[in-house]
Amino acid sequence: MQRLVAICRLDDIDREGGVTALVDGEVVAVFRTYADDVFALDNFDPFGQASVLSRGIVGTRGDRDVVASPLHKQVFDLRTGLCLDDESVRVAVHPVVVRDGVVHVEAATASAP
């Protein structure tokens, strides 16, 4: 089963900024792009081994929306979670729905221990 968890209002996220959210016990980074698209990734940086991705700089590489890890600057595609500097690495993506100005992130069930 999957369900949507309301995180915050869209206005609570800076355009081209990120916030950290707790989604069913999981730590998730939620980003808002310049075009007001909202994406969610696992907040855990697999390179730096720390919970930091929401605090990275949001920008673009080519026509992809990306975030750069604040620890060592590896860049992740916001849509796919793929690391563009090392394509063998990917962080999990969480589906997002923005409804009535409120950001909802889909929680994966049964993933918690």
Add this chain to the structure above:
Amino acid sequence: MSPHLRKRLVVVGHGMVGHRFVQAAVERGLSETYDIVVLGAESRAAYDRVALTSFFEVGADALSLLPSGDYEDPRVTLRLGTNVAELDVASRTVSLDDGETIGYDELVLATGSAPFVPPVPGHDLEGAFVYRTIEDLEAIRDAAARASTGVVIGGGLLGLEAANALRQLGLDTHVVEMNPRLMSAQVDEAGGRILGRHVEKLGLTIHTGVATERIEGEEHVTGITFAGGETVPLDVVVFSAGVRPRDQLARQAGLAVAERGGVAVDDQLRTSDPHVWAIGECAAHQGRMYGLVAPGYTMAEIAVDALLEGAGTFTGADMSTKLKLLGVDVASFGDAHGTTEGSIDLVFSDAVAGVYKKLVISDDGRHLLGGVLVGDASAYGTLRAMVSSRIELPKNPEELILPASSGAPGVTLPAEAVVCSCNTVTKDDIEGAVEGGCESAACVTTCTTAGSTCGSCKPQVKKIVEDYFASQGKVVDRSLCEHFAMTRAELFDVVLVHGYRTFDEIVEAHGRGRGCDVCRPVVASVLASQLNGHVLAPDRRVLQDTNDAFLANIQRNGTYSVVPRIPGGEITPEKLIVIGEVARDFGLYTKITGGQRIDLFGARTEQLPAIWKRLVDAGFESGHAYGKALRTVKSCVGSSWCRFGVQDSVAMAIALELRYRGLRSPHKLKGGVSGCARECAEARGKDFGVIATEKGWNLYVGGNGGAVPAHAQLLAGDLDDNELVRMIDRFLMYYIRTADRLQRTSTWIDSLEGGLDRVREVVVDDALGLGTELEEAMARHVDTYVDEWKATIEDPEKLRRFVSFVNAPDTPDPNISFGSTRDQIVPEASTGPVSLGPVSLGTSIPVGRP
């Protein structure tokens, strides 16, 4: 080795070469087996005699090669003001003036040379000087204050230096040269004529081919009479008629001396006594004395090597020179006078432009043997390398010296050509550095040391780098990133010219896409430098790196460290206690930094406002340890407490730190202020370093520690407080405007055409007329500074982001946990992402809350 088995090495003379010998001896471990005793006759430790003329501008301290007055190695004893009266090689002792006798196992003579004063009548009157020591210059300066006309006897290199000094002291200056031309040792007749014309344009009067009959005067000099009977009235006369080796000790001791003076030495610099060595200007190798410092340094290194039983030998030295005399470029290299049998001269002369160039070519026309350049020495690097590498001349060798051919068209140096003769770096070494990743001449200089000593080959290095890239079909891409096809300096100008205030305006007009982790912080920094608004203003904060975004330094586990400003490192006990209490109450790891402040580690995002509330309430402000900004201005304790201090370094450091706090720049910036020449604040390891002198402050720029340490270089000397601040204002703003992203001041200076000289032109001489503008820009920064942490804790909108979770602001991130080492917290190694649950919560240690 136990002390009584240690041997003693005595060095007589503490000039540049004696000092270099001691440095090399310590570096190469000679002091492991020898106690080194250095006996210097002058009251000062070694100083830069090559730059002696700059004494009037920068003062004595800046010239010192040993500012602390002593060697760090305790096995080296320096005794200044000590005259050696006698050398006895049989008993291996030297006797001092006062009768003291010092025994030696090995003796090094580095006594240098003494000015030659021709025995003309009146040479010993008051007002007659030589030009050799700082004391000589002080005496000349004092005499010049009461004089209007000065005459220099001797039109060689040093004579022209002395003439320049007299001219700078405001005297009507004459130069008298017995030879038919100036600088007869270096240039030929035609070159000397052009040089003479340049010098006369500066207002000097030249008398060549003239012998001095006598100096007129009763007690004090009043005039000079030439052999022809002509008399010129004067108030000051300076003898600069060459030097003579100071070889008296060796003569008295019965050592062999060369026919024309100088202690005779073999290829290892050993004299006729196996335990006595001679180096520098007092030595004569194959009968020849070298009056340049570079061969002296080489001798010093080889003598150390020989004492270590190495196999190095001295085989003579390249006497090529290039210098700027009275603003005129003069260079001579190889066989400048065409003494090689059958050699052919090739001359280009433009008397109107004041340019003279001569090439000396082998009789078969195939090789370059030497040459002379006056007025335009830009081809020096290529030509000297062509001589040393003996490559074949191009078909039309005259092209090498025709105007506007500094690049020496048609000449491709062979890979083994020595481009930098100071450090023996070949063209091959330079191309290797470029292949290895260097993208600029400045980087090549750092990697290979080519151009790092005298700098005369820098244009050559640059050309080799450019040629290499051209041959590879590569253009050096200086774009900031994929979003901006310009450098940071260009971006800075674009923003300044258009008056942009937001990233959106800038990227829409001059970039593409929405930026990245490279260009967004650069734009934030440029806007901060120009507008100085809050870094967390709504349209700015998403441009900032996480450190600036949270006004703290991110650490490996995603927590932050906090550094309150402690200006100049001075702090009251009360404030120190507050820092301790805050650290204790929030459970922070505490460490003292190298910048004389205190770093508190392990703060979670959501704790930062509460920590800063406590600190701000106690009177602290942001230390900007997180920013590409001014960090600290380190100081020694200065004249208020230290018995050696000559200026109040603490007060100056505090004033500078408060002036430049919050200043955003291309890279972090550090300063230092030392209260005396002992330099306890390590100011020369800083981007701007200030060292007190008896008369004020010397300003050094371009120092840093880190992976590629750099020693700051003197920008200006003996400044008063206001001048000092004005120079630093200009220097920092010039740097902020023109440096590349993440370029420290040292590499920025190296990257400028002209290097430090260029910085001096712009900052000190105001050659671009930018001085006032730069000062005003700094004044705006100072006037609009606010503490960004205080402003943050007073603004709920800015505080909104200092939470662990947007939907659970007070719940700590379960991924952060700490262990304990030496009674303080340390980050625990992560084993992967942690979900929040009752179990994982328990893994974090409780952290106190206020």
